[in-house]
Amino acid sequence: MSLLLAMTGWHVEDWRSRFKALLPDMPVVTLGEAFDRRAVHYVASWKHPPGSLAGLPNLAVIFSLGAGVDFLFADDRLPEVPIARVVDPDLTTRMSEYIVLHCLMILRQQRRYDRQQRDRLWDDDRDQPAARSVRVGVMGLGELGRDAAHKLQVMGFDVAGWSRSPRAIAGLQSFAGEDGLPDFLARTDILVSLLPLTEDTRGMIDATLLAGLAQDGRLGGPYLINAGRGGLQVEADILAALEAGTLKGATLDVFETEPLPAESPLWSHPAVTVTPHNSAMSEPLAVATLIATQIRRHQAGEPLAHLVDPARRY
Amino acid sequence: MSLLLAMTGWHVEDWRSRFKALLPDMPVVTLGEAFDRRAVHYVASWKHPPGSLAGLPNLAVIFSLGAGVDFLFADDRLPEVPIARVVDPDLTTRMSEYIVLHCLMILRQQRRYDRQQRDRLWDDDRDQPAARSVRVGVMGLGELGRDAAHKLQVMGFDVAGWSRSPRAIAGLQSFAGEDGLPDFLARTDILVSLLPLTEDTRGMIDATLLAGLAQDGRLGGPYLINAGRGGLQVEADILAALEAGTLKGATLDVFETEPLPAESPLWSHPAVTVTPHNSAMSEPLAVATLIATQIRRHQAGEPLAHLVDPARRY
Numbered sequence: 001m002s003l004l005l006a007m008t009g010w011h012v013e014d015w016r017s018r019f020k021a022l023l024p025d026m027p028v029v030t031l032g033e034a035f036d037r038r039a040v041h042y043v044a045s046w047k048h049p050p051g052s053l054a055g056l057p058n059l060a061v062i063f064s065l066g067a068g069v070d071f072l073f074a075d076d077r078l079p080e081v082p083i084a085r086v087v088d089p090d091l092t093t094r095m096s097e098y099i100v101l102h103c104l105m106i107l108r109q110q111r112r113y114d115r116q117q118r119d120r121l122w123d124d125d126r127d128q129p130a131a132r133s134v135r136v137g138v139m140g141l142g143e144l145g146r147d148a149a150h151k152l153q154v155m156g157f158d159v160a161g162w163s164r165s166p167r168a169i170a171g172l173q174s175f176a177g178e179d180g181l182p183d184f185l186a187r188t189d190i191l192v193s194l195l196p197l198t199e200d201t202r203g204m205i206d207a208t209l210l211a212g213l214a215q216d217g218r219l220g221g222p223y224l225i226n227a228g229r230g231g232l233q234v235e236a237d238i239l240a241a242l243e244a245g246t247l248k249g250a251t252l253d254v255f256e257t258e259p260l261p262a263e264s265p266l267w268s269h270p271a272v273t274v275t276p277h278n279s280a281m282s283e284p285l286a287v288a289t290l291i292a293t294q295i296r297r298h299q300a301g302e303p304l305a306h307l308v309d310p311a312r313r314y
Numbered sequence: 315m316s317l318l319l320a321m322t323g324w325h326v327e328d329w330r331s332r333f334k335a336l337l338p339d340m341p342v343v344t345l346g347e348a349f350d351r352r353a354v355h356y357v358a359s360w361k362h363p364p365g366s367l368a369g370l371p372n373l374a375v376i377f378s379l380g381a382g383v384d385f386l387f388a389d390d391r392l393p394e395v396p397i398a399r400v401v402d403p404d405l406t407t408r409m410s411e412y413i414v415l416h417c418l419m420i421l422r423q424q425r426r427y428d429r430q431q432r433d434r435l436w437d438d439d440r441d442q443p444a445a446r447s448v449r450v451g452v453m454g455l456g457e458l459g460r461d462a463a464h465k466l467q468v469m470g471f472d473v474a475g476w477s478r479s480p481r482a483i484a485g486l487q488s489f490a491g492e493d494g495l496p497d498f499l500a501r502t503d504i505l506v507s508l509l510p511l512t513e514d515t516r517g518m519i520d521a522t523l524l525a526g527l528a529q530d531g532r533l534g535g536p537y538l539i540n541a542g543r544g545g546l547q548v549e550a551d552i553l554a555a556l557e558a559g560t561l562k563g564a565t566l567d568v569f570e571t572e573p574l575p576a577e578s579p580l581w582s583h584p585a586v587t588v589t590p591h592n593s594a595m596s597e598p599l600a601v602a603t604l605i606a607t608q609i610r611r612h613q614a615g616e617p618l619a620h621l622v623d624p625a626r627r628y
Contacts, residue, residue: 090444093444093445093446093470094442094444096469096470097418097421097422097445097469097470098422100414100418100469101415101418101419101422101424104411104414104415104418105415105419105424107411108411108412108415110415110419113588113589113590114428116590117581117587117588117589120576120581120582122572122573122574122590123590124590124591124592124595125592125595126595126598127597128408128592128595128597130404130407130408130597131407131411132407151468151469154465154468155410155411155414155465156407156410156411258436259436260436262434267431267434268434273431274427274431275427275431276427276430276436276437276438277438278438278439278442281438281439281440281442283441283442283444284440
């Protein structure tokens, strides 16, 4: 009974060390070596090569090494076994750090003051709006979206939320579904995307959506923060809206192609902040510990936590 | 019965318009014109030229146009009349915006990611600490300090406070006085100064204080954020500590001389963020409204709010 580590872009040997320390009795194998495919009962995956999990006759569970699972469903030869996500309480805190940080950078015009510092210029905006005059709209009201919305409210922002299906959240103005989207966008100065990537959300942040954002707000134009998934956004449409002036700025942690290619115009656009998909990094040891706990539960015949609904794909 | 506007660095005619609209029956005069000195009952001041308020025989109240009043006590010919500060609820919110923004910029290594974006480099810190692993120390536990400490706690930071005289604040570890300072500094990774400028605090942020900050924290060295008063800091000592590596970075909104002189090495130091004393700007109309309300109260024989204690000078 072994655990197969199947990942790209990460240091697999570091992960092997972590799991060996946590599960000393379990063989840990990797895709890059010869191993007995019949012995594999568990897979821990992060962007495994499509097809590489086929032909594992005794596979019982696939664990995603992150909160996202869209990369699993992109593999059309994925074995039909239960899938469990990582729900790391740290991850929620970290995502909210990122969202609050970038909403405050926009509110307090940090990019202006960065430029002024380079120019040794002492000048300020005597009409700086307060947070309560700025309307943030959070798309996606799962655990991450709810925590971010709450912390933005504590900081004083005027916050509303949008989700695909209606959700009642105490103290938060909420919109839902296709029908609720236009009104939600029309009252939004900073749009925060925390949606999962599904067939319904792919390419959703396009010219039409961006054109629906508030143009009458105190920031002089709307801003976009995407910390969800890059597949949600149409980067050509974001760049066109920035050129047209209907979008005032964008903070992007995720991209259509990751790593963001060196030739992308997003890197050098003066109104764009690029971060390397690190809005909510978990500490690797915390992730390995959560998965090792799940494996021990499964071996003891206990139910798994954080199972993915294959119909909704998140 | 007139109101004298006495300020430097601000647009006095904008302030005259605001007060004329709010107090249509009261003449509003300025230092730059001829006026009847006996008619002046009220002064609204921001950094008036020292001595310019002498010889106002019927002066009843001096209103500071900001929260700070140290510039008043720097005038040795200041008339001995009651002084009232502006306590604008917006100002507290704005100061906390600034403090939380800059603590998060430090925590989330925003300067590193800014450099990486310039270099089109996709890379991240796989060992990014969570907010709970970072100890923020707030010096000054008045209204501003308490609000900032609370919001930093909401964001997940490990927060403690220090004040000159002991203060019990629910849920906040507090240190007080000279005796409490070493232990407070030794547990602080990000030092936030919100102290008023008094004879006790002048020059307090010096080599000795900086040398007492934690060197064993998760940020790889301590940081300073001064959003209080520039007179608290010894800029030569801050620069020396940055060079020595005992201070890892500084975010300064206030300076020994303001505006910060163009030749200051702080402008271009890679580990220093400079903002133009705008951490907690009030909206001018809100300030004028608060002072106009106080003048109407005084004329009606009601007590003034937010009077300054001349012995403590804040």
